[in-house]
Amino acid sequence: MTRRPAHRRPVGVDQSGRPVRPALTRDYIIRTALAIVDRDGITGLSMRKLAAEIGTNPMAFYHHLPNKAALFDGVVEAVFAEVDIDLDAMGQLGWRERVRAIAHALRETLRRHPHVLVIIATRPAYTGAVLDFGDRALAVVCESGFNDRDALIVLAAVREYTIGQLLAEVASPIGGPTLTANQAMDVLTAYPTLARATAGGYAPDDHYELVLESMLDGFGRRLRRARRHGASG
């Protein structure tokens, strides 16, 4: 036990007392907050724990962010900044491939941050990276022959379904968990139809693909019908 207890030397200072962490900036605060949420869930993020992790005083944050809500907005923005829509690769693709690529890019990013999902699902977050994503996705789909209104509806539907599906698949429950998965299985035996339907197991990725393709089928049919009647284009 030659190692000193952690609280004897703050995280941000090395053995000779020199600061060892980046300057306290909005960006650094938010990146650390996202790391904490990814690791410990949403209840693991408090101004005080964040300060302990960084090695500073909780009050120092209020010179870079107005309040905790702004911290949440920053975390949402950091996640959306990771969504990778390759604009160059879109050149040869039709609307359907474009929407599919956007849907998958979004889902893969959100899937990497399951604990952030709740925040994303409920916070409008009109911040740079989020609007950037919306604007670029919209431009990409419009270029393939959709009008603004139809493109917005299709993209909103895809985003809403993707978030709803991921929430059901991987979200951490607000207010903490109750039943374990095993207990849930026991309860299921009282519901014959439900038990029978879920007996075959659960393949969320396959389900997502099937539903996404069905939605695209449906939109395509509607689009063709509208074009035949000259209402859209």
Add this chain to the structure above:
Amino acid sequence: MTRRPAHRRPVGVDQSGRPVRPALTRDYIIRTALAIVDRDGITGLSMRKLAAEIGTNPMAFYHHLPNKAALFDGVVEAVFAEVDIDLDAMGQLGWRERVRAIAHALRETLRRHPHVLVIIATRPAYTGAVLDFGDRALAVVCESGFNDRDALIVLAAVREYTIGQLLAEVASPIGGPTLTANQAMDVLTAYPTLARATAGGYAPDDHYELVLESMLDGFGRRLRRARRHGASG
């Protein structure tokens, strides 16, 4: 100032000391909790505020519920108990009408409890009313010619999209709001495509109908194709 200050006479007792509120039961606690969430949002619900509202000690709840997570589960259950699937009216309907009726029943109920949405979206809540809804919905769809697996996928998709859509439409942001709607409009001017597409206004009910019908189109097509090849039925 003849009126006594409120704290001198507990809420649950009248002037002559007779109890004036229902007995403290799990059911009464949960109904009151739902009313508070509907009125004040999720942050308005604390064990202490709930106790003040009912006129009892916060600790009294722990004889009826293990913890706050169980209170949340109860609230979710209370909302699902309101979903009205009229089994008798289903007799004459095909699968498409049945799924549509279930979707609308679910959406109308959830829409009445916008602040509960986040909890519903993230808590599995394997409790009576929730599983009852799932089991009945599944039975209703299976009766119209779907196999278990397909019915489950279609209903899960409808539930997930419905929740995702409502979250975007009416949810209260986790962590508190930041921008007002007006500030958001100002920000939008920096994003030309997005600004153009959203200029026509936002009609969530119409969008929902359009997307739901498109999904049903897509599922129907897939179902017919599968039947033609004899894989489903």
Add this chain to the structure above:
DNA sequence: ACCTGAACACCGTTCAAGT
């Protein structure tokens, strides 16, 4: 301009004590 410590008004929950 940036950081700090003390303080305020909250939380959920445990525990020992009451009836």
Add this chain to the structure above:
DNA sequence: ACCTGAACACCGTTCAAGT
């Protein structure tokens, strides 16, 4: 069996004071 009060270990944020 059911309820209570005090206490513990937390919260976000304000405010006056420091550099």
